[in-house]
Amino acid sequence: MLTPEQIETKLDRILLKVQKPGRYVGGELNSVVKDWDSADVRVALVFPDIYDIGVSNVGLKILYDQVNQRGDALAERAYAPWTDMEALMRAEGIPLYALESKRPLSGFDLVGFSLPYETLYTNALNLLDLAGIPLRAGERGAEHPIVIAGGHSTINPEPMHAFMDAFVIGEGEEVIHDIINVLKLRNTQYAVRDDLLLALAKIPGVYVPRFYQPHYMDDGTIARVETLAEGIANPVVKRIVAKLPPPPTKFIVPNIEVVHNRASVEITRGCTRGCRYCHAGMITRPVRERRVDEIVAAAREAVRSTGFEELALLSLSSSDYTHIEELVAAIGEEFKDEKLTVSLPSLRIESVSIDLVDKLRGRRGSGFTLAPEAATERMRRIINKFISDEDIINTTREIYRRGWTNIKLYFMIGHPSETLEDVQAIADLCKRVIAEGRKVAGMKVKLHAGVSTFVPKPQTPFQWVSCDTRENILAKQALLKRELRDRNIKLSWTKPEDTLLESFLSRGDRRLAEVIFTAWKNGAKFDAWEEHRRFETWMSAFAEHGLDPAFYTHRPRRADEIFAWDHITAAVRKKYLFQDFRRSLEGHIRVDCRLNCYACGILPTFADLRRDNPGEGWKCPDVKSPRKADVSDRGQPLAIR
Amino acid sequence: MRLRVAFSKQGALRYIGHLDLHTLLERAARRAALPLVYSQGFHPAPKIQIAAALPLGFSSRAEMADLWLSEDRDLVSLRADLQSALPRDIQILDVQQADDRAPALQTLVVAAEYEATIPDEFASDLTSRLAALMEAESLPRVRRGKTYDLRPLIESLEAAPAEGSGETRVLLRLAAREGATGRPDEVLAALGIPPESARVERIRLIFRD
Numbered sequence: 001m002l003t004p005e006q007i008e009t010k011l012d013r014i015l016l017k018v019q020k021p022g023r024y025v026g027g028e029l030n031s032v033v034k035d036w037d038s039a040d041v042r043v044a045l046v047f048p049d050i051y052d053i054g055v056s057n058v059g060l061k062i063l064y065d066q067v068n069q070r071g072d073a074l075a076e077r078a079y080a081p082w083t084d085m086e087a088l089m090r091a092e093g094i095p096l097y098a099l100e101s102k103r104p105l106s107g108f109d110l111v112g113f114s115l116p117y118e119t120l121y122t123n124a125l126n127l128l129d130l131a132g133i134p135l136r137a138g139e140r141g142a143e144h145p146i147v148i149a150g151g152h153s154t155i156n157p158e159p160m161h162a163f164m165d166a167f168v169i170g171e172g173e174e175v176i177h178d179i180i181n182v183l184k185l186r187n188t189q190y191a192v193r194d195d196l197l198l199a200l201a202k203i204p205g206v207y208v209p210r211f212y213q214p215h216y217m218d219d220g221t222i223a224r225v226e227t228l229a230e231g232i233a234n235p236v237v238k239r240i241v242a243k244l245p246p247p248p249t250k251f252i253v254p255n256i257e258v259v260h261n262r263a264s265v266e267i268t269r270g271c272t273r274g275c276r277y278c279h280a281g282m283i284t285r286p287v288r289e290r291r292v293d294e295i296v297a298a299a300r301e302a303v304r305s306t307g308f309e310e311l312a313l314l315s316l317s318s319s320d321y322t323h324i325e326e327l328v329a330a331i332g333e334e335f336k337d338e339k340l341t342v343s344l345p346s347l348r349i350e351s352v353s354i355d356l357v358d359k360l361r362g363r364r365g366s367g368f369t370l371a372p373e374a375a376t377e378r379m380r381r382i383i384n385k386f387i388s389d390e391d392i393i394n395t396t397r398e399i400y401r402r403g404w405t406n407i408k409l410y411f412m413i414g415h416p417s418e419t420l421e422d423v424q425a426i427a428d429l430c431k432r433v434i435a436e437g438r439k440v441a442g443m444k445v446k447l448h449a450g451v452s453t454f455v456p457k458p459q460t461p462f463q464w465v466s467c468d469t470r471e472n473i474l475a476k477q478a479l480l481k482r483e484l485r486d487r488n489i490k491l492s493w494t495k496p497e498d499t500l501l502e503s504f505l506s507r508g509d510r511r512l513a514e515v516i517f518t519a520w521k522n523g524a525k526f527d528a529w530e531e532h533r534r535f536e537t538w539m540s541a542f543a544e545h546g547l548d549p550a551f552y553t554h555r556p557r558r559a560d561e562i563f564a565w566d567h568i569t570a571a572v573r574k575k576y577l578f579q580d581f582r583r584s585l586e587g588h589i590r591v592d593c594r595l596n597c598y599a600c601g602i603l604p605t606f607a608d609l610r611r612d613n614p615g616e617g618w619k620c621p622d623v624k625s626p627r628k629a630d631v632s633d634r635g636q637p638l639a640i641r
Numbered sequence: 642m643r644l645r646v647a648f649s650k651q652g653a654l655r656y657i658g659h660l661d662l663h664t665l666l667e668r669a670a671r672r673a674a675l676p677l678v679y680s681q682g683f684h685p686a687p688k689i690q691i692a693a694a695l696p697l698g699f700s701s702r703a704e705m706a707d708l709w710l711s712e713d714r715d716l717v718s719l720r721a722d723l724q725s726a727l728p729r730d731i732q733i734l735d736v737q738q739a740d741d742r743a744p745a746l747q748t749l750v751v752a753a754e755y756e757a758t759i760p761d762e763f764a765s766d767l768t769s770r771l772a773a774l775m776e777a778e779s780l781p782r783v784r785r786g787k788t789y790d791l792r793p794l795i796e797s798l799e800a801a802p803a804e805g806s807g808e809t810r811v812l813l814r815l816a817a818r819e820g821a822t823g824r825p826d827e828v829l830a831a832l833g834i835p836p837e838s839a840r841v842e843r844i845r846l847i848f849r850d
Binding site for chain 1: 674
């Protein structure tokens with residue numbers, strides 16, 4: 001294995017030949033360089049896209065903090081080198097290394113991948129290969145790191161099961177410590193890799209695929225999933241933290257320009273809106289909120305320790321934060337004398353949102369983003385995101401009137417049962433928005449319609465529906481392009497190939513692993529990057545393994561189908577999801593679940609956590625029933641507290 | 642108050658460019674709670690001037706920047722605050738107060754000195770190659786599609802053995818005026834030394850009186 005000094009010498013010879021060498025050298029403020037030899041467990045955290053995108057990832061930042069706060073462990077970082085750097089690394093024999101110590105990833109005890117979206121899968125394989133770590137979990141031995149993945153896409157881990165020793169399902173803050181505590185025993189108690197993996201598999205929220213065996217029916221769907229070891233969970237229930245821990249504040253300050261070059265504070269986790277297409281909204285429940293004073297203190301500390309000129313207050317739906325008005329006032333007061341841009345994403349379409357953003361503007365941005373997602377009443381009922389046209393028109397008119405010149409509206413096509421009329425309505429709505437804007441602000445007003453295509457996601461009410469076909473998507477996009485020819489309306493869209501790729505990877509089963517491997521072997525990587533689109537490579541990989549992509553993308557699922565991911569659960573019950581899917585077909589809205597608990601399954605699963613954390617922190621109702629353990633101990637139910 | 646900060650730029654920070662250095666100084670000043678002066682207008686920018694852009698990949702022990710503050714500060718405590726707010730690869734060498742009415746720092750620089758450490762395999766008959774280069778009438782070069790003459794940008798060249806390291810040092814003094822800046826890597830290439838084999842450090846900036 002190369003030493004850090006050897007790697008640095010080799011790097012010096014190649015770095016001036018690549019674009020943005022600052023991506024590959026570390027040395028950022030707030031990066032943590034710990035003594036290698038005094039750590040029992042060394043963790044490499046990997047975001048499998050380029051530095052520019054990965055360095056601001058908040059999930060990995062949380063884990064980096066959690067691990068580096070321990071005296072007995074260290075965490076370092078690695079990202080995907082861009083193709084110019086990768087070619088030189090391979091030519092010079094430089095393995096993937098961690099930025100802090102310049103040590104090869106193969107020398108770490110744990111390599112943890114963040115996989116928030118499916119188009120990173122081939123990159124994860126590529127990075128394992130570049131690190132010289134066997135790609136398949138089954139080929140790794142005592143000398144290799146344990147390779148674990150987490151992140152939203154791993155709520156269906158099956159397509160990547162062959163390449164990961166384990167997956168973390170759900171939130172990482174606590175489980176990372178459980179994992180490290182097991183890894184500390186690697187040289188004593190768990191010297192045999194299988195023993196180590198079994199110990200990991202017994203940690204709540206950890207899924208070790210080798211201990212689960214799916215059996216298929218003749219039609220290719222799942223018959224059942226068998227567990228191959230004693231004492232492991234089936235289904236594996238996601239981990240959550242009962243109370244959001246103090247947010248990280250010592251963000252790494254990149255020395256080069258990157259995407260999201262800013263500090264951020266997560267104000268809430270989860271969402272109560274229940275939009276049926278929304279993966280995050282279904283899998284990150286329950287909603288937990290931070291207190292205003294805690295957020296303001298963290299924001300102050302983050303800005304102080306980074307010097308960033310921008311602060312983002314993160315959540316899935318900012319408007320729904322209980323104390324949003326109070327928070328915005330407090331943040332405005334705290335930073336009133338500073339040149340700080342504060343961004344508040346995911347606002348509801350109502351005039352209150354404009355007031356909120358108005359109050360936060362320091363360095364004034366010129367754009368305002370809203371996400372109506374659909375443009376007909378029928379479609380809004382189907383997806384459970386109900387906003388009237390009048391609300392959209394009134395809000396956007398007001399935004400233009402108050403001096404913003406650019407509005408970005410996000411829509412999706414390809415929702416279940418969508419017709420060309422629903423798509424036409426998107427174009428009509430955009431035209432109305434800009435016409436109304438011109439009345440109040442003149443000809444300079446601009447509109448950007450970002451129209452993506454819906455991908456049915458596992459563990460959501462739409463996991464039963466088929467993805468729109470390539471032909472349909474193209475016809476709908478052609479309609480929009482034809483209709484939206486106004487020179488002040490910009491239209492952007494997703495290529496159908498990208499949608500289909502995401503679609504088969506999202507709801508894939510274990511057989512997809514060979515397709516991913518073959519596609520990577522034949523050159524697929526950076527699948528989220530337009531210049532790396534290789535749809536034909538994917539299609540031939542399917543053909544090589546005798547599989548049909550339409551089985552995963554376009555097949556409507558039976559009501560009673562066992563899905564490839566059913567032995568993993570985000571704690572929202574499948575029965576609930578199916579009922580919600582049925583309500584969708586009937587055009588029934590479900591209101592915000594803060595107003596009415598629909599018993600999605602979160603509370604029964606996490607009753608103990610909720611019972612121990614009553615009151616404001618969660619947006620689920622309090623649990624007053626006694627603990628199950630208490631009941632059995634005493635032989636009769638306890639009085640309600 | 643106008644501050645003049647001299648600093649070194651080493652290690653990982655060799656690989657960050659001029660604009661990124663600008664942002665880095667702005668953020669460091671903010672972390673150190675220095676009251677920067679900002680421009681007016683839609684996108685206020687802090688008033689920071691860097692003397693001379695340093696080509697990517699080179700270290701330096703002779704960088705200089707001016708920062709304007711909206712109030713006066715004690716230079717000793719300011720230096721300590723700023724140093725602790727900077728990444729480890731930037732070390733402050735000196736902080737002075739500069740005359741508010743002095744011309745922009747960039748317009749004061751006339752030349753820069755570099756020290757290139759090269760492997761011995763490229764050191765044989767180096768002195769004669771240096772002399773040949775200095776004697777040339779002109780050295781036409783193409784950079785970013787434009788032809789220019791490298792020769793008048795070279796003010797002096799000198800070789801010196803590095804003590805006991807099996808390496809040789811070349812001292813280069815190159816013009817660094819606006820629109821007439823010599824690049825050490827191009828001079829090395831003209832000497833038949835692959836620039837990526839050398840370690841280059843800027844050791845001095847020369848200002849007009």
